[in-house]
Amino acid sequence: MTETDAHYKAPEVAGYADVPHEAKLALFDQVKADLRFGDYLYGCYECGICVAACPSARFYDFSPRRIAQAAARQDVDLVYQQMQEDIWECSQCFSCLRCPRGNNPGGLVTIMREVAVRNGLASAKQALVGYSRIIYKIMSTGTQVSPDMLQRDAFPDWGPETADVPDHLDLWRRALPAETMHTTTTGWSVAERTLVELYFIWLQTGALDMIAEVDSGLHAILQELMEERLEEEGIEL
Amino acid sequence: MPSEVRGPIEVRRRDKPAAPVADRRSLDDPRAELLALESQGELVVQKIDREAVTVLTKYGREKRIQKAHLWHHKSCGQCGHIPGYSTAIFWVMRKLGYDYHDPADQTSCTAWNYYASATSNSAAQAAVAVRNFAAAYESGYFPLIHCGTSYGHYKEVREELIRHSELRAQVRDIMAKLGKPLVLPEEIVHYSEWLHALRGEIAAQQVRDMSGIVATVHPACHYHKIVEGDAIYDPDIYGGQRTAVVTGLAQALGVEVRNYSTWFDCCGFGFRHILVQRDFTRSFATLRKIEVMKEEAHPDVVLTHDTGCVTTLDKSQFAAQAHQRNVGLAVLSDAQFAALALGAHPYRVCQLHWHSADYRPLLEKMGIDWEQAWAEFQSDLRRLESGEKRYLDWDDVGG
Ligand code: SF4
Numbered sequence A: 001m002t003e004t005d006a007h008y009k010a011p012e013v014a015g016y017a018d019v020p021h022e023a024k025l026a027l028f029d030q031v032k033a034d035l036r037f038g039d040y041l042y043g044c045y046e047c048g049i050c051v052a053a054c055p056s057a058r059f060y061d062f063s064p065r066r067i068a069q070a071a072a073r074q075d076v077d078l079v080y081q082q083m084q085e086d087i088w089e090c091s092q093c094f095s096c097l098r099c100p101r102g103n104n105p106g107g108l109v110t111i112m113r114e115v116a117v118r119n120g121l122a123s124a125k126q127a128l129v130g131y132s133r134i135i136y137k138i139m140s141t142g143t144q145v146s147p148d149m150l151q152r153d154a155f156p157d158w159g160p161e162t163a164d165v166p167d168h169l170d171l172w173r174r175a176l177p178a179e180t181m182h183t184t185t186t187g188w189s190v191a192e193r194t195l196v197e198l199y200f201i202w203l204q205t206g207a208l209d210m211i212a213e214v215d216s217g218l219h220a221i222l223q224e225l226m227e228e229r230l231e232e233e234g235i236e237l
Numbered sequence B: 001m002p003s004e005v006r007g008p009i010e011v012r013r014r015d016k017p018a019a020p021v022a023d024r025r026s027l028d029d030p031r032a033e034l035l036a037l038e039s040q041g042e043l044v045v046q047k048i049d050r051e052a053v054t055v056l057t058k059y060g061r062e063k064r065i066q067k068a069h070l071w072h073h074k075s076c077g078q079c080g081h082i083p084g085y086s087t088a089i090f091w092v093m094r095k096l097g098y099d100y101h102d103p104a105d106q107t108s109c110t111a112w113n114y115y116a117s118a119t120s121n122s123a124a125q126a127a128v129a130v131r132n133f134a135a136a137y138e139s140g141y142f143p144l145i146h147c148g149t150s151y152g153h154y155k156e157v158r159e160e161l162i163r164h165s166e167l168r169a170q171v172r173d174i175m176a177k178l179g180k181p182l183v184l185p186e187e188i189v190h191y192s193e194w195l196h197a198l199r200g201e202i203a204a205q206q207v208r209d210m211s212g213i214v215a216t217v218h219p220a221c222h223y224h225k226i227v228e229g230d231a232i233y234d235p236d237i238y239g240g241q242r243t244a245v246v247t248g249l250a251q252a253l254g255v256e257v258r259n260y261s262t263w264f265d266c267c268g269f270g271f272r273h274i275l276v277q278r279d280f281t282r283s284f285a286t287l288r289k290i291e292v293m294k295e296e297a298h299p300d301v302v303l304t305h306d307t308g309c310v311t312t313l314d315k316s317q318f319a320a321q322a323h324q325r326n327v328g329l330a331v332l333s334d335a336q337f338a339a340l341a342l343g344a345h346p347y348r349v350c351q352l353h354w355h356s357a358d359y360r361p362l363l364e365k366m367g368i369d370w371e372q373a374w375a376e377f378q379s380d381l382r383r384l385e386s387g388e389k390r391y392l393d394w395d396d397v398g399g
């Protein structure tokens, strides 16, 4: 083992599989290739202002300063470790935009997460356990949050008021004065043509393909649904 | 800006030679950049074409807020889980007599999912944004964004499109295949900016006295942190040191807004945390926000202006009660609060039965008999159950 490919954590405590240096380098190259990377990182003063503002740093072993520094130093081992461990702790609040150097550590995390998803990293698979339902909802219906998600077993910690909602759902929705909001399975009623246009975007930009590595079953279901609807509408990919 | 007006510190900094680093935090004048790109044939800019109110941004730029003929870009979190947030926005607009369009040709910005799971990419996110903006453009109504995250994300997308010609080309190509232009509005406007700009008109029609109410304000991260230069600041509100929206409206309605030390902290929403890691969300929302507000400011209500913030601050208090924490504080959006000030019904319009934290003491302080109001709403529901009507409409709710 050379000094450059030393582990930051020994494999037995790391909680993720080690991979050859070249594989880590390839992942970091994908991070750097994102067109936003240059807008998000200008080097780091190591001042810690971002850490002071960061909610996740307060509750987890997580630091936006370390995210910015590892990327600025091109420390591919540490970047890999962060992609396997740290990035899913970030709250994506962007308080770290207070950075006096003009960095965007939260934005770096967004890019690193994208690369983790696209490459099917274990951390991404684990982070998205229990999340498939939500990806299905947003990609197939065009609204992420629907009234029928408010179920007792899904939000037991939200109190009796939330537990009340499913008992009255249809009636309470029909009592809303805005015509678009009488729905129960979507946030509002989305036009059919609008949905097909959304499907076109997911397919055309490779967004749908990103989930193939983390959830192949969900990917197959969504792909079939979207391609069928596009064909019916006569939109060619 | 007149020289005697003392602006926020960033405005004053602008008088000094611009530091290149500070410039990169967000663009000085995205509107000018858009118009320049339009003149080069790169994109189309939807112009403000009705009466508008001029406000100042953090960087001292004049931003115009169109008053009427608005295209409502709804929020899935608001419509889905706290629908009185959305109905209150519509209701206030109707009350002031301004026309609008509530489209079905609109998807979510999909940014909640993006910030939670990263199962998308910059091209897809930009295309989703532009597809919605194109739908507004085709309708002739000017977009007004309900969600703080949609607003912040769309401003982020606008900066990416301005900075990167290859992204513009990719999105232009996708839009062309859908028969739409690459179009962005002259200004990206959040509904809380509209409320702020029209706070004088709202206060002029106020029917409920709010002078006994004490509030704390939680400024939404994705409103004032993402593309910070474009958020509204006012030298007369916090000396221009924090965003003026929400606070400006509350003060115009006679509310006493009190300070608290963790105002800059986020609410704890976390995007993925609120869905799959709620121990973090609950802890942060109660320990760093609600308890601090209660200890330092003793408010009657927390006012905020984003989907995630209302949800998080409201829903996180229940579990903390079991641990005898110092919680129990009503959480309302600025839109719901403005609607109540204008005489809106707490259930028919503001839909407070979808909220969790106890709002009843607040209603009592406003002089609202919530038991009677609830009985009125129950009689509405009986009309629906009996088949007398299938849906309630704006006439039924007094709007
Ligand atoms: S975006 Fe992430 S890294 Fe930045 S302050 Fe928020 S939680 Fe911390």
Ligand code: SF4
Pocket (backbone or CB within 6 Å): A043, A044, A045, A046, A047, A048, A049, A050, A051, A064, A065, A068, A098, A099, A100, A101, A102, A103, A105
């Ligand atoms: S605030 Fe910026 S410069 Fe300071 S430690 Fe964080 S990333 Fe580095």
